[in-house]
Amino acid sequence: MAEAGGAAAAPPDIDPDFEPQSRPRSCTWPLPRPELPAGAAEAGGAGAAAEEGAGGAAAAAAGPGRTEGARAGGGGGGAAAAARKGGSRRNAWGNQSYAELISQAIESAPEKRLTLAQIYEWMVRSVPYFKDKGDSNSSAGWKNSIRHNLSLHSKFIKVHNEATGKSSWWMLNPEGGKSGKAPRRRAASMDNSSKLAKVRSKASKKKPPLQSAPEATADSPGSQFPKWPGSPSSRSNEDSDVWNTFRLSPILTEQDDLHDEELLPSMVYSSASSNVPPTVTEELELIDGLNLMSPSSSVLSTQQSASSGQIQRDSSFSLRSPNAAGQTTTFGNSLFNPVEMSLQSSVSHFSGPQTLEALLTPGSPPPRDVLMTQVDPVLPQTGGRMSSRTLLLLGGQSTQSKMSSGNARGKPAEQQAEPVGASVLPSTLPIVASPQNTASINSLKAPVSATTAQSVQLGSPPLLSSAGPAPLGLNQDRLPIDLDIDMYMENLECDMDYIINSELMDGEGLDFNFEPVPSTPSYPSSSQASSHTWVPS
DNA sequence: CAGTATAAACAGA
DNA sequence: TCTGTTTATACTG
Numbered sequence: 001m002a003e004a005g006g007a008a009a010a011p012p013d014i015d016p017d018f019e020p021q022s023r024p025r026s027c028t029w030p031l032p033r034p035e036l037p038a039g040a041a042e043a044g045g046a047g048a049a050a051e052e053g054a055g056g057a058a059a060a061a062a063g064p065g066r067t068e069g070a071r072a073g074g075g076g077g078g079a080a081a082a083a084r085k086g087g088s089r090r091n092a093w094g095n096q097s098y099a100e101l102i103s104q105a106i107e108s109a110p111e112k113r114l115t116l117a118q119i120y121e122w123m124v125r126s127v128p129y130f131k132d133k134g135d136s137n138s139s140a141g142w143k144n145s146i147r148h149n150l151s152l153h154s155k156f157i158k159v160h161n162e163a164t165g166k167s168s169w170w171m172l173n174p175e176g177g178k179s180g181k182a183p184r185r186r187a188a189s190m191d192n193s194s195k196l197a198k199v200r201s202k203a204s205k206k207k208p209p210l211q212s213a214p215e216a217t218a219d220s221p222g223s224q225f226p227k228w229p230g231s232p233s234s235r236s237n238e239d240s241d242v243w244n245t246f247r248l249s250p251i252l253t254e255q256d257d258l259h260d261e262e263l264l265p266s267m268v269y270s271s272a273s274s275n276v277p278p279t280v281t282e283e284l285e286l287i288d289g290l291n292l293m294s295p296s297s298s299v300l301s302t303q304q305s306a307s308s309g310q311i312q313r314d315s316s317f318s319l320r321s322p323n324a325a326g327q328t329t330t331f332g333n334s335l336f337n338p339v340e341m342s343l344q345s346s347v348s349h350f351s352g353p354q355t356l357e358a359l360l361t362p363g364s365p366p367p368r369d370v371l372m373t374q375v376d377p378v379l380p381q382t383g384g385r386m387s388s389r390t391l392l393l394l395g396g397q398s399t400q401s402k403m404s405s406g407n408a409r410g411k412p413a414e415q416q417a418e419p420v421g422a423s424v425l426p427s428t429l430p431i432v433a434s435p436q437n438t439a440s441i442n443s444l445k446a447p448v449s450a451t452t453a454q455s456v457q458l459g460s461p462p463l464l465s466s467a468g469p470a471p472l473g474l475n476q477d478r479l480p481i482d483l484d485i486d487m488y489m490e491n492l493e494c495d496m497d498y499i500i501n502s503e504l505m506d507g508e509g510l511d512f513n514f515e516p517v518p519s520t521p522s523y524p525s526s527s528q529a530s531s532h533t534w535v536p537s
Numbered sequence: 538c539a540g541t542a543t544a545a546a547c548a549g550a
Numbered sequence: 551t552c553t554g555t556t557t558a559t560a561c562t563g
Contacts (some may be wrong), residue, residue, distance in 0.1 A: 038542095090541085090562085097541060116553060145542060151555050158554080167553055539563090544556080 091127030098142075098149040101127060102156060106172050113169040116163060119146055 091097070096104075105122035114122065120143055124134040133142060150170055159169040196504050354481045 099541085144544070147554060148543080148556090149541090150553095186562095401543065542561080542562100544557100544559085544561100547555080549553085549555105550551100 091129075093127050098145050099153050099155065102146060102149055102170070103172055106156075106170060113159065113171040115167045115169060116147065116150070119150075119169065119170060 093101070101123060102119055103125070105119045106112055108122060108126070109118070120134075123130040123142070123146070125131070129144060150158070155173045157171050157173045159171055161167065161169045
């Protein structure tokens with residue numbers, strides 16, 4: 001799995017003990033372990049050496065005593081010998097490294113993402129050695145190591161978790177950042193956000209000239225992945241720093257002008273439309289990573305660099321959604337929709353520069369639909385649109401970016417919301433067989449390839465119009481992607497939200513909107529909508 | 538030397 | 551206090 005990079009992730013070593021246990025009821029993730037452990041499975045299956053069991057126990061036993069101090073070094077002595085499988089474990093808990101354990105923990109989560117606390121939890125529950133150490137007392141050392149590993153390895157990406165309000169989500173880097181400490185540049189697609197986060201954080205944080213911006217930015221170790229704009233999620237202030245960091249990429253630069261939140265969409269879109277600067281390329285790469293993830297996603301990829309980029313993203317989203325059962329359909333929908341919306345919109349934009357222009361065109365009334373979506377960035381500027389209402393609309397679920405801060409998820413959010421993402425999506429983009437969906441899909445593609453199609457579709461059901469509740473069933477399709485979504489959400493969300501809110505919102509039901517929107521019109525709607533809705537024809 | 542573990546300093550929320 | 555990031559140190563292969 002994740003393995004691409006994560007190779008480590010699934011090493012064989014896993015102890016029988018811990019793997020399956022992963023899901024504590026109490027755990028955040030509601031889902032019943034979906035497939036859980038891809039990683040685990042593999043891991044376990046693979047090599048899993050049996051030995052662990054014993055070892056584990058032993059370790060546990062021993063463990064308590066020594067805890068950290070001894071371990072490596074001390075353990076080293078004894079353990080050292082142990083070749084992974086061969087014999088003893090490298091570590092008190094087995095042969096797996098922290099990074100591997102973390103990977104498993106994340107993979108075990110239905111949504112493939114966990115918060116730090118959840119990772120701790122998983123460790124305690126799943127790894128015998130840590131069972132005893134859940135306490136604050138004993139836990140300090142290994143928790144510190146967990147955190148350290150998360151930050152250190154690129155294979156782990158941090159997605160800021162608005163909804164939960166908790167800490168960020170930690171996910172496996174699709175590209176497999178691998179353990180490499182800081183593969184900075186590469187960055188995986190998703191990473192962007194996360195990375196951004198990191199970047200920003202780093203940038204902002206340490207003032208020490210050491211890593212001063214410039215250098216860091218570049219490739220040097222300091223900068224990790226400046227790729228996208230996404231990070232708005234982070235904090236306001238940081239952004240500035242972050243941006244600096246990012247600036248490397250042209251896009252970023254542009255974005256700077258704009259604003260954090262909206263930036264993303266705009267950025268992408270803008271960049272794409274305008275030129276497809278190098279930055280874009282990078283994004284693509286990132287995206288690629290996503291693609292990897294996503295099965296069908298590749299669809300558009302080829303078409304246009306710019307367009308492809310986003311498209312892929314979409315796919316990635318869909319991909320992401322693992323298994324989760326679609327529990328909270330509603331949420332999922334809402335959440336996803338927005339995202340997709342944004343995505344689609346973005347796509348459409350790309351597809352049709354014209355559209356973009358049209359959209360952008362100041363002269364024309366700001367095409368809410370379209371513009372909203374894409375242009376969002378502008379909107380905010382124009383008038384902060386994210387009125388509370390909007391947020392409200394999104395309702396609870398939409399995680400609006402930082403703006404709203406507490407997302408719908410908030411409460412049960414984790415349970416519900418998260419799952420949502422995961423649950424439905426899988427089939428989403430790629431597959432969606434349903435007629436409507438199909439249309440939507442087409443629309444997605446269409447933008448790229450055929451504008452015409454879009455127009456057609458567009459014509460039919462503009463977002464709002466479509467509002468018709470009917471189609472909803474489909475919604476689910478899109479929902480899930482939380483993982484990515486979050487990330488995107490950060491970036492996109494704002495836009496989406498805005499758009500949605502502004503347009504759809506008025507009222508009532510976002511839900512309705514979603515579907516209709518996404519289903520077919522979405523793309524078109526965005527681009528076309530702009531033209532349609534706003535522009536006569 | 539690379540990878541990993543551990544400890545700890547710092548910083549932000 | 552928790553979360554994250556970084557740096558430093560030590561050990562192993």
